[in-house]
Structure formats: structure tokens, C-alpha cells
Amino acid sequence: MTKQTFPNNLLPDNINALAAYSSAKSQKLSGSTWLNANESPYSKTYELSLSDLNRYPDPQPEEVVDAYAKYVQLDKQQVLMTRGADEGIELLVRTYCKSGEDSIALFLPTYGMYKVTADSHNVAINPLTQELLLEGSSEQIVAAVGNSKLVFICNPNNPTGSVTELSKISAIAKALENKAIVVVDEAYIEFCPEQTASSLLQDFENIVVLRTLSKAFALAGLRTGFMLANTALLAPVRKVIAPYPVSRVVAKIAQLALQDDAIAQMRRQVSILNLAKSTLSQWLKDCPAVSKVLDGQGNFVTVQLVSKADIDKAMQSGLIMRPFNLYEQNNWLRISIGNEQELEQVKIWLDALSAQQ
Structure with missing residues (x-):
């Protein structure tokens, strides 16, 4: 043939x-x-009883969203459940960037899906460095960001493991108010929880925090993530996200993983x-x-x-x-x-x- x-x-x-x-x-x-x-090297076993798979799932499973909001100490309206943090990256680019016009700023080396997502949506890359992020002043960083619409900070950073101080993230966000969105990817934050930027949401409308159950929660195979932000920023994302992004099976396991005893484990x-x-x-x-x-x-x-x-x-x-x-x-x-x-x-x-x- x-x-x-x-x-x-x-x-x-x-x-x-x-x-x-x-x-x-x-x-x-x-x-x-x-x-x-x-x-994670820790495997888990979950017992499920599901009899209504003939019905579509809730667009945002209330029990899971409530449990995660409790875990991160935010209001449930500040939590959006996604198919892994990767979908959160894609949703932000698709919602807030104009194809062929806008750019996103990255601090290289960093997680490769930021670039792949931008490339797939014909959004330009503004390649900055981890050295600038870690050692430069907030004024230098903001100047380098320029007109980029989204600024991705992987914190801790993959693959270097470096951590950007919250004071610097807040300074960058303040300088970029009404100009850009600062996206803090916290896939590994459970390994240094004191560094979370979720506490900054009370002061900033232009910060998004991305989370996942793949790492510390030992559920990489579940493909479950969360986008944390204030309601005004999330509102247009809710219009763009798929109508049924989370299956009933995934929602049930995520709900069990977010119970108090499971979080303690x-x-x-x-x-x-x-x-x-x-x-x-x-x-x-x-x-x-x-x-x-x-x-x-x-x-x-x-x-x-x-x-x-x-x-x-x-x-x-x-x-x-x-x-x-x-x-x-x-x-x-x-x-x-x-x-x-x-x-x-x-x-x-x-x-x-x-x-x-």
C-alpha cells in the first residue's frame, strides 16, 4: 500500500x-x-459505586470544588476544576490572548507546555530568563515583560526547582495591574506550601494560580487540576471551558482524595x-x-x-x-x-x- x-x-x-x-x-x-x-511513588486504591454514567456529569462538580476551596482556604467561586493544570494553561491562552497579535512571557528554562500552547494558538513567545526572574528587580522584569498579555511563573520551577519569592510576585503583579495577568503554576507547591501565591488573591485581580492533583496527591493518572483566581478573571474562562470537562469517575476519585484524612496522608x-x-x-x-x-x-x-x-x-x-x-x-x-x-x-x-x- x-x-x-x-x-x-x-x-x-x-x-x-x-x-x-x-x-x-x-x-x-x-x-x-x-x-x-x-x-508520586505512592499508589492508591479507591472503591467506586457509580450507577448513573448514562447521564452527563456536572460541569463543575460541586463536592470537589467545595472540598478544594476548603483545602486552599478560598471561596468556591474562586476555584475552577480543569483536566490537569495543562488545561488551565490552554484556557488562559485561548481566553485572554489574541491569535497573531499577543504574546506570553516565559522565564527559561521552564515547563515546556507554556510554549507549545502558545505556539498552537499562534501566540508569540517573549523569552526571558530564570536569572532575570530570580535576580532581577521587579522593575527590570516588568520592563522585559513589555506588552505580553500573560506572564508564566512556574513556582517551584520545573526543571530547576527554583522558587520565586512571594514579595517579588506581588511586586510584578502590582506593576502589571490592568496590563497583564501573572500566572503562577504551583504544580509542586505541596512540597513547599509556605510559598503559595494563593494568599495574594485577596489583594490582586490579575493573579492566577494553577494547581494539580498529579504530584503530591499521587493522582497523575487522573488528570485533575484547578485554576484559582478572583471571580472577574474566571468569568470569561468559564465561558470558554468545555461544557463537561470532568467525568463522574474523575470527580468521585478527586472528592475522595480531598477528604481530611486523605489530605493528612x-x-x-x-x-x-x-x-x-x-x-x-x-x-x-x-x-x-x-x-x-x-x-x-x-x-x-x-x-x-x-x-x-x-x-x-x-x-x-x-x-x-x-x-x-x-x-x-x-x-x-x-x-x-x-x-x-x-x-x-x-x-x-x-x-x-x-x-x-
Whole structure:
């Protein structure tokens, strides 16, 4: 059979040129220890009883929205449930940016879906740096943001783990009032809850906080997120979001995950993971094959190896971590915090590298 090709003349130029986001799971890898996707090592079992799947779900499941509003100490009208934080990113770009006219500001390196989403909607990228965000003054940052409509701050940042102080976020938001929306992506905030920008919503109309149940709540497979903002900012987003974004099954599991005892369990697990992260960071710093360890927040550690070949050896042995290019160098690795047995495999790999030095 002759291979068929789709005529590119039917595609908009921005989609034809689009470089899709390469997630950890999009790579067809085989292995025995998986520490590449910033997933929680804790699996959960939920018992469900659903007899009305023939009916459409609530557009915004009231029990889940109420539970999450209680968890983040906000009014329920300030909470919008989404299909992961990724849908929140897409909704903000689609709602607030004019295709072919507007831009979004990013502080690179950072989470790749901001760029992919903007590219897919023909929205320009204003590429700024993490160095500017962390070390520059709010005046310098605002000047660099220029006319960008959305300003994405991943906090803690993926993949570096760096944290932007709330005082700087509030200063940026104040300077951009009536000019731009500051989007604070808090996918990893449970690992440093004192850094949340949700407390700023009482003072600012132009701040959005994105959250997820994928990381600390150990529900990456559920694809559940939340957009937190004041009602006036959320109102147009509510017009744009799909009519039934959350299935009944997803809503029921999310509701169970947000009960008081489940939240307490999540916090205990976060404490364990944070301790394990400290141990892993020390192992990495003690290994002569590791040239740099980035100290940051989140459920991962990002490191630079002396030799990229050492990363390849780990992957070939079944120890799957996330290699990537950073600062124009290809010998960087992000290691998710796994359970004790998984991290022991990292220790064995590091010990073998140390023995070779």
C-alpha cells in the first residue's frame, strides 16, 4: 500500500511548524525503575459505586470544588476544576490572548507546555530568563515583560526547582495591574506550601494560580487540576471551558482524595519524600561523576553529570530518569523522588560511577 501523506496546505502555518511537547511518557522506553516523570511513588486504591454514567456529569462538580476551596482556604467561586493544570494553561491562552497579535512571557528554562500552547494558538513567545526572574528587580522584569498579555511563573520551577519569592510576585503583579495577568503554576507547591501565591488573591485581580492533583496527591493518572483566581478573571474562562470537562469517575476519585484524612496522608507522604530528597541530594553531591546539583523545591532533583555517557548507562540498565538539554548542555538529568527501593537503585548507580573515578 502506498503511504498516504496529509496535504500540509490545509494546516495553518503555526500548526505545521509546531514542535509538540515531549513528555516523559511519550518516549517509548523500557526499564525497571521509573524516576523520569515526577510521579508520586505512592499508589492508591479507591472503591467506586457509580450507577448513573448514562447521564452527563456536572460541569463543575460541586463536592470537589467545595472540598478544594476548603483545602486552599478560598471561596468556591474562586476555584475552577480543569483536566490537569495543562488545561488551565490552554484556557488562559485561548481566553485572554489574541491569535497573531499577543504574546506570553516565559522565564527559561521552564515547563515546556507554556510554549507549545502558545505556539498552537499562534501566540508569540517573549523569552526571558530564570536569572532575570530570580535576580532581577521587579522593575527590570516588568520592563522585559513589555506588552505580553500573560506572564508564566512556574513556582517551584520545573526543571530547576527554583522558587520565586512571594514579595517579588506581588511586586510584578502590582506593576502589571490592568496590563497583564501573572500566572503562577504551583504544580509542586505541596512540597513547599509556605510559598503559595494563593494568599495574594485577596489583594490582586490579575493573579492566577494553577494547581494539580498529579504530584503530591499521587493522582497523575487522573488528570485533575484547578485554576484559582478572583471571580472577574474566571468569568470569561468559564465561558470558554468545555461544557463537561470532568467525568463522574474523575470527580468521585478527586472528592475522595480531598477528604481530611486523605489530605493528612498526603502531607505525611510529602514529608517522607522531602526527607528522601535531602538524602538523594547528598548522595549526588558526594559523587565525583556529578558536577552540579541544583538545590530547589519539588519532588525531583536536577543534576549535571561530568559525562553524558553515564546517563546513557543508567538508562540502558533499566534505571529511567529524565535526561535533557539545559543551558545549551546535554549532560543534565532530572531525578524524580521515588520510594526507598527505587532510590536504592540510584545509589547503586552512583556508587558504581564513583568506583570508576
